[in-house]
Amino acid sequence: MAMIKRAITQDGFIRAYCLDSTDICGTAQRYHHTSPVATAALGRTLTMCAIMGSLLKGAQDSLTVLIKGDGPLGGIVATANSQGKVKGYVYHPQVDIPNKPNGKLDVSGAIGNGSLSISRDLGLKEPYMGQVPLVTGEIAEDFTYYYAMSEQTPTAIALGVLVDVDYSVKCAGGYMLQLMPGASDAVATQLEQTVRSLPPVTELLSDGMCAEDILAKLLHGLPYDCMEDIPVKYECDCSMDRIEKALLSLGAKELSDILEKDGQAELTCQFCPKVYHVGKEQLEALIERCSGVK
Numbered sequence: 001m002a003m004i005k006r007a008i009t010q011d012g013f014i015r016a017y018c019l020d021s022t023d024i025c026g027t028a029q030r031y032h033h034t035s036p037v038a039t040a041a042l043g044r045t046l047t048m049c050a051i052m053g054s055l056l057k058g059a060q061d062s063l064t065v066l067i068k069g070d071g072p073l074g075g076i077v078a079t080a081n082s083q084g085k086v087k088g089y090v091y092h093p094q095v096d097i098p099n100k101p102n103g104k105l106d107v108s109g110a111i112g113n114g115s116l117s118i119s120r121d122l123g124l125k126e127p128y129m130g131q132v133p134l135v136t137g138e139i140a141e142d143f144t145y146y147y148a149m150s151e152q153t154p155t156a157i158a159l160g161v162l163v164d165v166d167y168s169v170k171c172a173g174g175y176m177l178q179l180m181p182g183a184s185d186a187v188a189t190q191l192e193q194t195v196r197s198l199p200p201v202t203e204l205l206s207d208g209m210c211a212e213d214i215l216a217k218l219l220h221g222l223p224y225d226c227m228e229d230i231p232v233k234y235e236c237d238c239s240m241d242r243i244e245k246a247l248l249s250l251g252a253k254e255l256s257d258i259l260e261k262d263g264q265a266e267l268t269c270q271f272c273p274k275v276y277h278v279g280k281e282q283l284e285a286l287i288e289r290c291s292g293v294k
Helices: 022-032 036-053 107-111 140-150 185-197 201-206 211-218 240-248 252-262 280-291
Strands: 002-009 014-020 062-069 075-081 085-090 114-121 128-133 155-163 169-179 224-234 265-268 275-278
Touching: 002 022, 002 036, 002 211, 014 036, 014 211, 014 224, 022 036, 022 085, 022 169, 022 224, 036 062, 036 075, 036 085, 036 107, 036 140, 036 155, 036 169, 036 224, 114 140, 128 140, 140 155, 155 185, 155 201, 169 185, 169 201, 169 211, 185 211, 201 211, 240 265, 240 275, 240 280, 252 280, 275 280
Parallel strands: 085 224
Antiparallel strands: 002 014, 002 224, 014 169, 062 075, 062 114, 075 085, 114 128, 155 169, 265 275
């Protein structure tokens, strides 16, 4: 199971989070059979969503990330909760576009122009919503912009997914650094210089470094304390009950049309490969439930 490594400087001005998300992104790739560029886009989003989920306080708190663009990928959905569970999918998982001239996967080209939205369900009447335009489509920069605009928190984020020749995930990970109120300009400058000097996170992981090693590099020269690790994994919580609720939302007329045309319904979860079969009698019962709603 992956672990989010966390640390805070002893003066309390910098908080750092790092995650080796290779297992998480690898599971997503196997579930969705994504192309390399879709694997990179989804993996970066899942990594950041998992880190953000670790910041949630309530036992039932959760968040949803939605990236929508006008590129061929269409969009990305990822969710995470405070219990360390994350899942996600891309609208068009088999999208394949040419790499950039430098040979890197063209994630920004696959996403295009659009928006990044984050919804936090904290058990209140309405979820907390925040939205910003995509600034690069490279995802890490877009989350950085989100924190600056929506939460006014100076944040440095790096995300990466290295795809192997067989389309599997060779390594993946990311980190987030945040300046707390009261941090001096000198601390901010030092942090900025450190981040700029570091190689990409996938290069660090490929060189054999773990998340704890990367944290040590990020906070080099700054006394810090490690906080409790947070375990995270890709896990889907789909169920027949959720499938029935989704079918009920279609209404009696559409369910009747499905019953008349096909005699049954078959639905595949968007987040995992599980297929749910809804037979004739089950559909009839759902139609009856719909018809009984006033």
